[in-house]
Amino acid sequence: MQAAGKTTMPGRRDWPLLLLVCVPALLAACLTLTGLLRLLPAELWWHAIGAPDLTDPRQLLYRHAALPRIAISLLAGAALGLAGTLLQQVLRNPLAEPTTIGTNAGASIALTVATLYAPWTLEHGREWVALAGGAVATLAVFELSRGRRFSPIAIIIAGLVISLTCNSAGALLMAINREYTQELFIWQTGSLIQNGDTATFRLLPWLIVAGIAALFLIRPLRLLDLSDESTTSLGASPVTMRLAGTGVAVALSAAVVAAVGVISFVALAAPALVKLAGARTFRQRMIWAPLAGASMLWLTDRAVQVLPFASEIPAGTATAFLGAPLLLLLLPKLRTMPERQEVMPSLHRRNAWLFLLPALTAMAVLVWAVLAVGYDGSGWRWASGAGLSELLPLRAPRVAVSLAAGVMLAIAGTLMQRMTGNPMAAPEVLGISGGASLGVLVFFVLSSSLDRSAMLAAAFAGALASLAIVAPIGNRRALAPDRLLLAGVAMATMASAFSAVVLASGDPRLDTLLAWLSGSTYRATTADALVAATTAIVPLMIVPFLARWLEILPLGDAAACGLGLRLDRVRVILLVLVSIPTAVATLVIGPLSFVGLMAPHLARMLGFQRALPQLFASAILGGLILVCADWAGRMLIFPWQIPAGLIAALVGGPYFMFLMAKRR
């Protein structure tokens, strides 16, 4: 109550907040004024709002492009600021925002599906389609994290998995509808370019209704600052309050996605920054965060218009670039719950080594089968003899690469899960895959060639750079596992924002890039296969020497220190061992696939509990998963091909969700 009294009048203590809102707004206003002055003499400004002379192109642009663009940047920014504040309060999670909790990905995939297969649903506005998709995705994230009492980490990771699954489904749909998706590519980047005031007047009512609802929610949601028990004892239902708050936030973000596409990170940054600037109470944040969001997005959108680039960078991409570092900075502020997981029980322990031989035999049989069996549109055929030797040069590199990539990802996943004690850890969320993607994308933009080895080098540089960025962040508290995962989320977000720009450029070389991003083995060469196989085998030979570490680490930091492990050194060595195979696997099969997550789990469920047996079993399983995915991808829609990484991700994403749901 005391704090509420203070906020009613801007007092001395509010000056950082005022600065936070006013400085960007003033800068944006300056840029806007100079822009508008160049467009139209100031004496016409007022007149041209109400009764523009539309035969004058200057007034037309002023009234139907420039002003709506300012309006939509303010509205979208405010809507996102409000959505972020609500979500962060409701979930007690400083990282919650529509991108990190999956809402945006759900809205996007719904719009993608609707655009490709049911365009008639979009004729009466995209808001409802986006809302349906966003709501389903958010509900799924909640359902998945319910078992872990909506802990911040659980929600972010569930959000990431939902987003990755939605994105890989979206990538698949785009890959097989290449020329039809230009619209989606452009829209995904979150461009604020306007073509009249339609979008503004569509977004406005959503913001007004949500604003009024939020006003009524301020008092009840403030109670959530207390613990759930105290809230209940005050006669309020925390569940109802959370549902209401989330509902408003999801509606706001879906409306923004429908209006302008995905604008990442504003919803994260605005509440975080006003909090840093001194908005301690929820009520203060509800007032200041939308203002800060509006001024930030306005400034960003004006800035991209004056930046000296050949073509304008969409505002949504710019915010992703600005916001990802902010996410990294915020990580240390996040109170991570001590979530040392008990190892999942399996039905029985096996004498692991006895099973290794049959497993290897099974693998050999399967590899031979996928080399020999093919489908050709008229029927199945079993190639042998001369036929097989003709097909081998085509099939062998693909099979070898997918096998090796599966092994590498499985090794990396097992090591990560052992190292962090977190069964949700996977190389895909470490950020190395994201870094490798960024490397290739930057190379793609800067160079006009598509030289394979140069692309590989670029990917490797990106992977190393992301490791250099991510590792120190986790290092602040001896490479705290959860931080590492979240830093990976930030890298992945940046990579996907950047890929959206490149994809929207309409460059006809995109097919190659799309294929790589979605994890295709189509371009696998014998050289790739050799590199991948070597990188897969070497760690398998090193790891036996590290078996003791891997047994001890999951017991927790205290136990590990007590047993004499130098934790930081151990973790650095393991991190390198994780990142090299991850980088190479990303290079040869693309950034997506949940193999690194799935394989270690399957191994444990089959009874391989101890470190080394688990590692070898999961390596075998990982290889098998990707080999099968690649084979299925070549057969399912013959003569078209589905990238192995996409199939693995479409199987692996739901598997991850199933795992999360089971862990209640």
Place this chain on the structure above:
Amino acid sequence: MRNTESRAPFGLLTRRQCVAGLAGAWLGAATLPARGASQPRVACLEWTAAEMIISLGIEPLAVADTKGYRDWVVGPGLSAGCLDLGSRGEPNLELLLELKPDLIIGAYGYGLDQGPFARIAPLHTVPFYDGTDTPYRQAETETRKLGEKLGREAEAEELIRQTATAISEARVRLAGKEGRPLAVVSMFDDRHVRVYGRGSLLQDVFDRVGITNAWTGKTDSWGFSTMGIEELVAIGEARLVSLDPIPPHIRIRIEQSTLWANLPCVKAGNVTTIPPVWPFGGLASAARFATLLAQA
């Protein structure tokens, strides 16, 4: 799924028939069948190559993304029996191996490694948009080369002549109309257009039919630029030609746009839509564009 349709043509020709046909075709010669001989069996990895050989009078055995060709290139028409090779990004190598075509034709810039194709059959690459010449002149050069390669020199010369004729006919027809500058765009959403300018095949056609391109801004190495529709103010009351196809829901949103409705060219009623033309195509696309422009 949409693309299952594109597999349908495969049903018309079973593998066995393909192989039987293969046995009949002659193999292993140093040059390809001369004129008058049976049709060479040619597979095309992308649409420009397909367009070129169809206009040389050869039915391609297989083309990548046949459904896409029928939607975006349209003419010259693809025969119903033409097989689908899968996506242009990843033409199916195993199918190619089975078909054993006499020649595989790809195009520059799609980032496909040539090795695997070259091992299956002789590979010919059409180096469009490599910056050595204007697209139209390059199309002429490439048509001649392809004619030589396929033993269709006469057809190649005929195609070059016909294209020139189509363009000069269009020039005559267009000269009768008011000589407004004209901009040509593809519309993919309601806020952006892709406008074709310097360095594009369509610009070359403009130059030859004597039309001024109303869009003189910067373009990328493929001769187009993607921009917000507000930049169309720059073309004033010039004619605006938009290439089909435009999805219906986009058309609706464009019609709702107050900016679009008030653009000088829209207000003056100078917008026309013409059937699809493949802007990255060869001579046949150039002729098609000139003819459609004159009719519009």
